[in-house]
Amino acid sequence: MPKSLLYIIAIFWTVFLQAQQRDFWLIDKDTQTKNIVKDSAAAVKFLDSLAQTSYFFAKLHSVENKDQHTEIYYDKGPNFNQAQVKFSDSLQKEFNYPKEIYVKNLDSLKLKINQKYRDKGFAFNRVKTKFVEIKNDKPTIEISVVPAQQRRINSFVVRGYERVPKRFVKNLEKAYLGKVYDDKNLVAINKDLQGHTFVSLEKPPQTLFTKDSTQIYLFLQKKRVNNFDGMLGFGNDKTEKFTFNGTINIALRNMFNGFESISLYWQRNPDKGQTFDLQTDIPYTFKSNVGVNVGVNIYRQDSTFATVKFRPALYLHLSQNQKIGLRGTFESSAVLDSLYTQAQDFTKKGVGIWYQYQSGSEIPLFIYNTNIRAEVDFIKSNYDKTNLSVNQLRYFVSGEHNFHLKGNHYLNLRGESALLSAKNDLSVNELFRFGGWNSMRGFNELSLVSDFYAFGGAEYRYLVNDQAFFDVFAQYGTMSNKSLNASPSLYSLGLxxxxxxxxxxxxxxxxxxNQFGNPFKFSETKIHWGIVSRF
Known part of the structure; x- marks a missing residue:
């Protein structure tokens, strides 16, 4: 506090001790702005606050005792937050500042300079101001910076859930070690871990600074990612007979703290078809960034045919959320009913590449914030009865993203497409099957059969709270079945x-x-009831 202000305060105490019950009018001599306080302590506090708002040379002008109050006239003097600023040579060189400028908010300028140095890793920089002179009733200030030591990220320390794969930590080190310690990189680290499938942050990353190092502490906790997913559906089949269908999906994940997963999927559709799928995934084989995925899929259509697929794959972690892989395809199908002529025996072998990007959602009700997958397979097919051998191309692409509109309002966009391209006529047991709960809704599970399909949909979601949400959706799709010479357009609505x-x-x-052009049938309404339990 300046000596002049201390002198003013001392004078006030001697004057005010005799008039504790009087009002005090504090009047700005220049602007005539009036502030009324009840006692001398409040008057002193007000005058003291002038220095806190950059009026460092405030001084008492006069004191007049009236019948009911005391009038105190003061002169604030120049505001040191509005000043002519001279920059040091280092600031001029570092940020190409001019030699001198006039600013109306010196504090804001100091914060900006401080942040610029923080962004360069100088976490403990000090912005210094030095009073030079008063010229034309405006202060002149010189600004310089003591940058201190530049900080870079030297290591990560895991606390809480420490049994994470070593490769997981090494990937973080590969991405961030040696980078400048700044807010941008801290936010990126926090974002990477917030969307992780198997771990979450108990609190934001903390930093320990020592003389020679900068350590980032990660307080992790293990997510409950084992899940049981069951669904029961009700509707009519092709013969208008009321039927039910069901799905069971059990996934065991990170049981051995290696981010591994084993999933078992079974489904029964209204047309007496059954699907069995087993997937095993080991992400960090031999502590490397190479993962192994093995899938077995069996589909049986009542007593007419059965198809078995075996797909081993190797993939590389591009980042915490991205994978790219190479896989093999071995497929065999057999006709079980000799009178069934729409299917034929075949074997297929092929090789393919795939890419996947997944980021988890911070909202427990949503599984993913973004989920993208793309696949391309080059296949050689052999048909037993005709001894025909042909090359085929198969692709699959899907994408989903949740958009936060505002408040409790969200929009989920999702699309999916697949194509099996071949010069020969395709039999029914090698076509795609889609439709149902996780596909084109409003249709029976796997009831749509095609060599090409594409659909997209928008779903509006309103979060009641973090425990429930309503949704209304609409979908549009198209498909092609060359063997039936059909290419209908489809729609689906629901809530x-x-x-x-x-x-x-x-x-x-x-x-x-339903198909566009067909009349709406209330009897085609589908009801699905499901539960996802995490443990």
Whole structure:
């Protein structure tokens, strides 16, 4: 506090001790702005606050005692937050500043300079100001910076859940070690871990500074990612007979703290088809960034045919959220009913590449914030009865993203497409099957058969709270089945309600789908009820 202000305060105490019950009017001599306070202590506090708002040379002008109050006239003097600023040579060189400028907010300028040095890793820089002179009632200030030591990220220290794969930590080190310690990199680290499938942050990354190092502490916790996913559907089959279908999906993940997963999937559709799928994934083989994925898929259509697929794959982690892989395809199908002529026996071998990007959602009700997958397979097919051998191309692409509109309003966009390209006529047991709960809603599970399909949809979601949300959706799709010479356009509409119960996430959905041009049938309405339980 300046000596002049201390002198003013001392004078006030001697004057005010005799008039503790009087009002005090504090009047700015230049602007005549009036502030009324009840006692001398409040008056002193007000005058002291002038220095805190950069009026360092405030001084008392006069004191007049009236019948009911005391009037105190003061002169604030120049505001040192509005000043002529001279930059040091280092600041002029570093940021190409001019030699001298006039600013109306010196504090804001100092914060900007401080942040510029923080962005360069100088976490403990000090912005110094030096009073030079008063010229034309305006202060002149010189600004310089003491940058201190530049900080770079030297290491990561894991606390809490420490049994994470070593490769996981090495990937973080590869991405960030040696980088400048700044807010941008801290936000990037936090973002990478927030969307991780197997771990979450108990609190934001913390930093320990020592004389020679900068350590980032990560307080991790293990996510509950094992899940049971069950669905029961109701609707009519092709003969208008009321039927039900069901799906069971059990996934065991990170049981051995290696971010591995084993999933078992079974589905029964209304047309008496059954699917069995087993997937095993080991992400960090031999502590490297190379992962192994092995999948076995079996589909049996009542007593007519059965198809078995075996797909081993190797992939590389491009980042925490991205994978790119190479896989083999071995497929065999056999006709079980000799009178069934729409299918034929065949074997297929091929090689393919695939890419996947996944980022988890911070909202427990949503599984992913973004989920993208693309696949291309080059296949050689051999047909037993005709001894025909042909080359085929198969692709698959899907994408999903949640957009936060505002408040509790969200928009989910999702699309999917697949194509099997071949010069020969395709039999029914090698075509794609789609439709149902996780596909084109409003249709029976796997009831749509095609060599090409594409669909997209928008789903509006309203979060009641972090435990429940309503949704309304619409989908449009198209497909092609060359063997039937059909290429209909499809639509689906519906609504649903999702909420958490002690047993897991409960989903209830009503939908209706049909071809464009066909009359709406209430009897085609599908009801799905499902539950996802994490443990």
């Amino acid at each position: 649903g309600f999702n909420f958490f119960l002690p047993v897991g996430l409960m989903s209830f959905q009503i939908s209706n789908g």
